[in-house]
Amino acid sequence: AEEKKWVRLVTAKTPTNIAVIKYWGKRDEALILAINDSISVTLDPNHLCTTTTVAVSPAFQQDRMWLNGKEISLAGDRYQNCLREIRKRACDVEEEDKGIKIAKKDWESLHVHIASYNNFPTAAGLASSAAGLACLAKLMNVKEDQGQLSAIARQGSGSACRSLYGGFVKWIMGNSEDGSDSLAVQVTDEKHWDDLVILIAVVSSRQKETSSTSGMRESVETSLLLKHRAQEIVPKRIIQMEEAIKTKDFPAFARLACADSNQFHAVCLDTTPPIFYMNDTSHRIISIVEKWNLAEGTPQVAYTFDAGPNAVLIARDRKAASLLLQRMLFYFPPGAGADLNSYVLGDES
Numbered sequence: 001a002e003e004k005k006w007v008r009l010v011t012a013k014t015p016t017n018i019a020v021i022k023y024w025g026k027r028d029e030a031l032i033l034a035i036n037d038s039i040s041v042t043l044d045p046n047h048l049c050t051t052t053t054v055a056v057s058p059a060f061q062q063d064r065m066w067l068n069g070k071e072i073s074l075a076g077d078r079y080q081n082c083l084r085e086i087r088k089r090a091c092d093v094e095e096e097d098k099g100i101k102i103a104k105k106d107w108e109s110l111h112v113h114i115a116s117y118n119n120f121p122t123a124a125g126l127a128s129s130a131a132g133l134a135c136l137a138k139l140m141n142v143k144e145d146q147g148q149l150s151a152i153a154r155q156g157s158g159s160a161c162r163s164l165y166g167g168f169v170k171w172i173m174g175n176s177e178d179g180s181d182s183l184a185v186q187v188t189d190e191k192h193w194d195d196l197v198i199l200i201a202v203v204s205s206r207q208k209e210t211s212s213t214s215g216m217r218e219s220v221e222t223s224l225l226l227k228h229r230a231q232e233i234v235p236k237r238i239i240q241m242e243e244a245i246k247t248k249d250f251p252a253f254a255r256l257a258c259a260d261s262n263q264f265h266a267v268c269l270d271t272t273p274p275i276f277y278m279n280d281t282s283h284r285i286i287s288i289v290e291k292w293n294l295a296e297g298t299p300q301v302a303y304t305f306d307a308g309p310n311a312v313l314i315a316r317d318r319k320a321a322s323l324l325l326q327r328m329l330f331y332f333p334p335g336a337g338a339d340l341n342s343y344v345l346g347d348e349s
C-alpha cells in the first residue's frame with residue numbers, strides 16, 4: 001500500500017567513556033543497579049565513538065539490529081527492557097514534507113531497525129552500548145531529559161549510562177528499589193579540564209576471556225575485598241575525585257585514578273576463581289609510568305585499566321603526552337614484535 005513507503009531515519013554519534021573510579025558489582029542484576037558510585041571521563045566523539053542510524057517504517061516487520069554490519073539478536077532482556085522503556089516515552093512525530101505522521105499510540109506497533117558502527121576495534125573492549133538509545137530517543141521524539149535517558153541506557157549496560165554526557169560524569173548508584181534514582185550526572189563539562197590528553201595503548205586486541213557481567217557477579221559472590229571497597233573505600237574516593245576534578249588537581253586525580261584501577265584488579269584477583277584482565281605488558285606500562293612519575297617528583301600521567309589488558313593513559317598536558325608517547329615508543333618500539341599499538345587521542349589543534 002502507498003502509505004507503507006515512508007522511512008524515518010536518525011543518525012547520531014555516541015562517545016565511549018573510561019572510568020577513573022570503577023563500577024564493579026551489582027546489587028540488582030535485572031535492573032543493573034551498582035554497589036557503588038563511579039566516575040568516568042567521556043572521550044572525544046571525533047576520535048572514538050559509535051555511529052548509529054535508527055529507522056522506523058510501517059514496512060518493517062520486526063525490530064532488528066546490526067553491529068558493524070553483522071546482524072545481532074535483540075532477544076536478550078537488556079535490549080527488550082531498553083526498547084520497551086523508550087517506546088513507552090515516544091511522542092507524536094510529524095514531518096509534513098515527507099508525508100510522515102506518527103501518533104504516540106502508533107509506536108506500540110511500529111518496528112525499528114538499528115545499525116551501529118564502532119570507529120575502533122570492538123575487541124579492544126571499549127565498546128559503548130549507549131549508542132542506540134540516544135538515537136532512538138531522537139527518532140521517537142522522546143522528551144525525557146539526559147538524566148532520565150541515562151537511567152534507561154543503564155538498563156542496557158551499566159557503564160553506558162555515563163556516556164550520555166561529555167566531560168567528567170558520575171553514575172550515582174541510587175537507593176530506590178526500582179532504579180529510578182540510579183542515573184548519571186555531569187561533574188564538569190568537556191571544556192573544564194581540556195589540558196588533559198588521553199592515550200590508549202592497545203596491548204592486545206584479543207577479546208577478553210571473562211565478560212564484565214559474569215566477572216562482577218563472581219566478585220560480588222566471593223570477594224571480601226569488594227565488599228570493603230564498595231562500602232568503605234569508594235564513597236570517600238568519590239568525594240575526593242570530584243574535588244580533584246573540580247579544582248583540576250592533577251596529582252590528586254592521578255593518585256586516585258591509579259589506586260582505584262589497581263584496587264579493581266586486586267578485587268579480580270580476590271575473586272574465586274581469580275580473574276586476570278591485565279597481562280605482563282600491562283604491568284610493564286604501570287611500572288614505566290610509576291617510575292617516571294616518581295622521578296619527576298609530581299605525577300605526569302595517570303593510568304587506568306578496565307576489563308582487559310589495554311592501558312588508558314591520561315597525561316596532565318600536551319607536553320607530558322608527547323614525552324609519554326616518546327617513552328612508549330622507546331619501550332615498545334614499533335616492528336620489534338611488541339604487542340602494542342598506540343592510538344593518540346585528544347585535541348588535534
Ligand code: 2P0
Nearest residue numbers: 019022023157158159212213306307
Ligand atoms: C567501569 N567496567 O566502570 C567498569 C570498570 C569494567 C571495569 O563497567 O553488566 O559492561 O553491562 O553493567 O557496564 C564494564 O561493565 O557491565 C564496566 P554491565 P559493563 O567502566
